[in-house]
Amino acid sequence: TQLLEQSPQFLSIQEGENLTVxxxxxxxxxxxxxYRQEPGEGPVxxxxxxxxxxxxxxxxxxFQFGDARKDSSLHITAAQPGDTGLYLCAGARSGYSTLTFGKGTMLLVSP
Amino acid sequence: DTAVSQTPKYLVTQMGNDKSIKCEQNLGHDTMYWYKQDSKKFLKIMFSYNNKELIINETVPNRFSPKSPDKAHLNLHINSLELGDSAVYFCASTGGPGLTDTQYFGPGTRLTVL
Structure with a gap:
């Protein structure tokens, strides 16, 4: 069971569209x-x-953090090809010394 | 200047071999990490070092041995490589001990075990 579930897993849109992950x-x-990770690079x-x-x-x-701090969303307005990449969320829990990463949303923005 | 660098970028090797990956950060950070990213892009912590001392080992097989000669370097040695070790390995560093601190990742080392 994945602690942090990201959706959608893949998203392919045209330049100028809005999206939420x-x-x-x-x-x-x-x-x-x-974090955003571009192909061949580390997350930033x-x-x-x-x-x-x-x-x-x-x-x-x-970016929004849910009121109960159990969820978050990322909204991109007027997406551009430069937004293409893997978007990862990572959470810190009280009593744990490491971040937990989600599996990511792969976004492709076409011109 | 590259903040976190890793060598090599690509590593292709046979099963059973031993290999090392090197990591250096020039940010003056005290804490460094090794992560493994599998083919499905899942990023999982392997080790964490603070000021050259191991503080986290996330149930990684003992074929993996990290070494930190100084706080700017964290190397990863892997013995008896297995097919399942194929992945991208990322080194990262943070300036503080808290989990809200920015993690600066290296460019990754893509390991392929044949």
């Missing part, structure tokens, strides 16, 4: 991070959210 769990997380941190209900914006990307 989800990261869900039955466990409570003290914080949650979103996009954002960290720590407060239930928190919303953070990074240009066209909007």
């Amino acid at each position: 989800y990261c869900n769990s039955s466990s409570v997380f003290s914080s949650l991070q979103w 941190l996009l954002v960290t959210v720590v407060t239930g209900g928190e919303v953070k914006k990074l240009k066209r990307l909007t």
